[in-house]
Amino acid sequence: MPNSTPLISIIVPVYNAEDYLRYCVDSILRQSYTNLEVILVDDGAKDSSPAICDEYAAQDSRITVIHQENGGIAKAQNAGLDAARGEYIAFADNDDILDRCNIEYLLHALQNTGADMSKARWRQFGVSQLDEVAQEAQVGAEAPGAITVFEHPLAAYQTVFCKSLRLIGDKLGRNTEARYFNEANWCRLYKRELWDEIRFPEGMYAQDTAIAGKLYVRMKKVADIDVNLYNWLQRPDSVTHKKRDFSFHHDHVTAAADNFRLCLEHGVIPMRSYYTLVSEFYAEISAPNFQDSASQQQHKIDKNKVDKLTGQLPTGVRYQCAIVRRIRLMEKYVYDKKIKNMQ
Incomplete structure (x- = not known):
């Protein structure tokens, strides 16, 4: 019998996010599922983010803070993986907001299907919507009506990614949207053993893409729940929006x-x-x-x-x-x- 309340480690790389970090951490600490280990990895932030991390750690024993010299998101994620003690692993970006039921629903999907990874849907939002989205996330999404389980996740990752083709697939009754996922690590819950001997390559962009195939080859089944459980902040100063070298x-x-x-x-x-x-x-x-x-x-x-x-x-x-x-x-x-x- 699986442990009904296993420890879950949530890894949050932190860098210069003082304006958004509290929204993220508060959304994690308010999760309906409470047996959490929250690992905040301060990647040499130059603003007040390190102090904010320490402040939260002093208030909640579930929080562990790691301070390190700046080395990039991959180094921070690896530090979190090395420190994690949980039976399951989750990630969050330091400026995003988790729905209150994020961990609860993802864990339920994993435990009830025997999948290696569970995932849910997400949405993007702008800076002006921070307070509104935070309030909605605190209420919590309704429980999903069904769980879709599929095999061969590497094939799904590679072939199901065009939005228009996914819509056509859904219209044809193939439930294509459920098989879609990208290389992002958030809005997912992983069995810990998937990460054995897998770490993000440090010192490069595309660290998540670089290890995606290695992870998906290890998985036999993935569980999808059709509910939005993660809110992805779109910031004009983020790497996603900057001119790229x-x-x-x-x-x-x-x-x-x-x-x-x-x-x-x-x-x-x-x-x-x-x-x-x-x-x-x-x-x-x-x-x-x-x-x-x-x-x-x-x-x-x-x-x-x-x-x-x-x-x-x-x-x-x-x-x-x-x-x-x-x-x-x-x-x-x-x-x-x-x-x-x-x-």
Whole structure:
């Protein structure tokens, strides 16, 4: 019999989030499920975030604070994983807000299906909506009516990612939306053993993409619940919205290439990895430092990598990946216009 109230570790990397951190931590401490270990990893923040973390730790024994020199989100996430004692692992970004029932519903889905990971839906919101969203999250979402369980998560991750195609799949009764998930680590609950000997690569962007395939290969089943349990803040000063330098795009090319190879090894069509690999390769040209000699040389190396990998796909599959990429690029254009203008 599984432990009905296992310890769950929630890892929160913290960096210069003084204006939003309390919203995040309060939403975690107010969870309807209370047997939590909250690990706040201060990644050398320069504002009052470290003091806020210590303040919360003094008030609630469930909180552990780790202070370290700035090393990036991957280093902070790894520090949290190394310190975690929970039977299950969850992550949250330091400016996002969890629904009050987030952990309760995700744990219920895991324990009732025997899945390796459970996931729920999320929504984006702007800075002007912080108080409104925080109040809604404190009320808690209604319990989901059903749990969808699917196998072969690596294949789902790679092939179910275009919004328009997911909508068509749902209209055809295939429940496609339930099989969609990306490489983000939040709004999920993982069995602890999935992370054994897996850590985020430090010192690079795309740290979540880089380990996505390795995680999904280990999973046999994923449970999805059709309810919004996570609120993702859209900030104009975040990495998502800033002009990106060459290394950002190159790191995504590297991560996508690793996932591409993994898919070929496991007989999975690397549709999402094709999209990321090719799109980020072309995006390197738009980087403000593309004219640097080092960037130019790396771009040539990346071109050989892209050509070699995509050349391993059968002609029909390659055309299919290219078509889906075009669809996704159109969706992304609309998405960016809407999301990046949130206030």
